[in-house]
Amino acid sequence: xxxxxxxxxxxxxxxxxxxxxxxxxxSIFNTWLWYKQDPGEGPVLLIALYKAGELTSxxxxxxxxGITRKDSFLNISASIPSDVGIYFCAGxxxxxxxxxxxxxxxxxxVNP
Amino acid sequence: NAGVTQTPxxxxxxxxxxxxxxxxxxxxxxxxxxxxxxxGMGLRLIHYSVGEGxxxxxxxxxxxxxxxxxxxxxxxxxxxxxxxQTSVYFCASSYSNKRGRDTEAFFGQGTRLxxx
Numbered sequence: 001x002x003x004x005x006x007x008x009x010x011x012x013x014x015x016x017x018x019x020x021x022x023x024x025x026x027s028i029f030n031t032w033l034w035y036k037q038d039p040g041e042g043p044v045l046l047i048a049l050y051k052a053g054e055l056t057s058x059x060x061x062x063x064x065x066g067i068t069r070k071d072s073f074l075n076i077s078a079s080i081p082s083d084v085g086i087y088f089c090a091g092x093x094x095x096x097x098x099x100x101x102x103x104x105x106x107x108x109x110v111n112p
Numbered sequence: 113n114a115g116v117t118q119t120p121x122x123x124x125x126x127x128x129x130x131x132x133x134x135x136x137x138x139x140x141x142x143x144x145x146x147x148x149x150x151x152g153m154g155l156r157l158i159h160y161s162v163g164e165g166x167x168x169x170x171x172x173x174x175x176x177x178x179x180x181x182x183x184x185x186x187x188x189x190x191x192x193x194x195x196x197q198t199s200v201y202f203c204a205s206s207y208s209n210k211r212g213r214d215t216e217a218f219f220g221q222g223t224r225l226x227x228x
Contacts, residue, residue, distance in 0.1 A: 033216050042202050042219030043155070088154065090217075099145065099170065100217055104154035
């Protein structure tokens with residue numbers, strides 16, 4: 001099946017630092033999504049990207065849809081303790097019935 | 113607006129027992145999905161449905177069955193539970209907007225299942 005390679009698997013950072021994570025694929029995707037999962041909860045959407053080259057921000061979060069359509073990255077600036085969680089990328093090839101493919105997640109730990 | 117609701121939230125089964133996990137969404141979404149989440153494995157798709165009365169296999173369908181008799185409900189069944197099915201199960205729903213783009217998937221809070 002389709003694979004998304006998400007890196008890094010885990011990150012340990014100090015409060016105030018910036019964070020960067022990315023996803024790559026051997027296949028082209030038409031949609032890239034970034035989710036965050038808090039402990040004991042379901043994933044919640046952070047940012048949705050629909051166009052190659054698109055750069056979208058949501059507060060301290062910025063995500064980009066790679067120009068080749070095979071990658072995406074997520075940046076978090078000035079991290080705070082509540083940024084702790086697992087971040088997932090997800091890709092979708094086209095609209096309609098195409099299912100989402102998820103990366104394996106990046107576990108973020110922020111030390112105060 | 114409840115969104116996506118999963119029941120039960122926790123369950124312990126003995127090997128060989130059967131059970132059904134219920135997912136209900138009140139957003140009139142066409143598409144519904146069942147994922148399992150295991151440490152280090154991310155979210156893996158078990159089965160999904162693109163509309164009432166239709167289901168399809170995902171990445172890891174073995175040992176599970178599903179039904180979508182009503183648009184708002186998506187049931188996941190385990191006929192004979194095995195310890196390998198110990199996991200956290202997530203249901204999600206989504207729809208296509210007028211431009212034909214899929215919207216993001218909305219997730220339930222998960223069902224933690226332990227098979228002993």
